[in-house]
Amino acid sequence: MPKETASKIDTQAADWAARIDRAPLTETEQAVLDAWLAEDMRHLGAFGRARAIALHSERAAALAPGYRAPEKAPARRHILMGGAGMAASLAVATIGGLAYATRGEAYATHIGELKVVPLSDGSVVSLNTQSRIRVHYSHDLREIHLEDGEALFDVARDARPFVVRAGETRVLADATAFTVRHLDSQPVQVTVKRGAVSLQAGNSTPVRLTTNMRAVETAPERIAVAAITPAEIDRGLAWREQRLAFEGETLADAAGEFRRYSDTRIVIDDPMIAREQITGLFQANDPVGFSQAVAASFGLRAEVGDGEVVLHR
Missing domain, CATH: 2.60.120.1440 (Jelly Rolls)
Incomplete structure (x- = not known):
């Protein structure tokens, strides 16, 4: 029997992933999928990639209402190279x-x-x-x-x-x-x-x-x-795109979240500043950019030091 091409395997994997997203598999369908996965280790790898891509497609659709996911799984080189659109989203995430x-x-x-x-x-x-x-x-x-x-x-x-x-x-x-x-x-x-x-x-x-x-x-x-x-669930999952979404959180809480993503600390010594509320979507790995945006919005100063950025009046 001729060896399956990578393109054919990717297409089959994408079809299975799409079928699972539409509705739970029947017992018969699950048995067929299990048999297909057991046939070749490449099937398992392609299916895992297709399922992962489907997750990030959902996120892209939530962030951009006009987004349409491709009907077939992208070529593996697009994922590894971090091409445009969904493939870039996957590469980042x-x-x-x-x-x-x-x-x-x-x-x-x-x-x-x-x-x-x-x-x-x-x-x-x-x-x-x-x-x-x-x-x-x-x-x-x-x-x-x-x-x-x-x-x-x-x-x-x-x-x-x-x-x-x-x-x-x-x-x-x-x-x-x-x-x-x-x-x-x-x-x-x-x-x-x-x-x-x-x-x-x-x-x-x-x-x-x-x-x-x-x-x-x-x-x-x-x-x-x-x-x-x-919408609250989408905000909570913004980290899949390396972003943090805030909707009325205090600056103190936001600073705590940024500490999980970067070695650069946001320091707020003034309790009144710490209680200010923030709303917006920010890059999780850019506490300096976040602090500068906050400073501009609240009339504060953001002083960048060694491993920290201090917010004060």
Whole structure:
């Protein structure tokens, strides 16, 4: 049998990714996909790339209403070279490259780094800056430990449960997309972009979250749940494009967010300045540019020093 070309494999992978995005696969379709993935390691790699591209296509569409995703997966060289449009978006958002997860593997990002990790079942994990996960796949369970940071999980349908653990919090999902935020000294936060998950904090009663819902662990084994808008979810996922979106946050909170993406600190000694609220979309790795924009808006001064920028009157 003639060997399949890379172009043909990419096209088939894109077709499967598009089919999954339209609706959950039937048991028959899932069996066909599983068989196709098992035929050739190149199938798995192409499918992982197609799923990752689909995630960033959604983000591009949200940022630019006139955007239309290509019908077929772009050639691999476009992804690696960081061409225009969607391919450029992917190249920016996958700094550190695509890493293919296997059983028991750990993946991490450094400060300012983002990474996309396609999993063996077709699921995709997008890691935000300073994040660390450990993947444990077995015959009867798909489990990921989010040891630190923030991640977006786009889960493929599979007979095995998909579980994300963050500290004492446990999220059970299937064929859905959701984020988990697990930062030091901050409560665990779970946001559902699509589908539904079951959330349990410690030994508390599980809580069901559906599309456009967010839950925050307010205390040990206590969870607060709220409905949010799609726009709020898009703002929360702006980090996939290396951006930070603020909508009424204080300058102190904004400065804290920028510290996760850059070694340059934003210093605000005046409590009145720290309480000022900010709205806008900013480059996550440019705290100096952010500080200068803030200074111009609030009539402040931004003094750039060694490893820091000080905002004052």
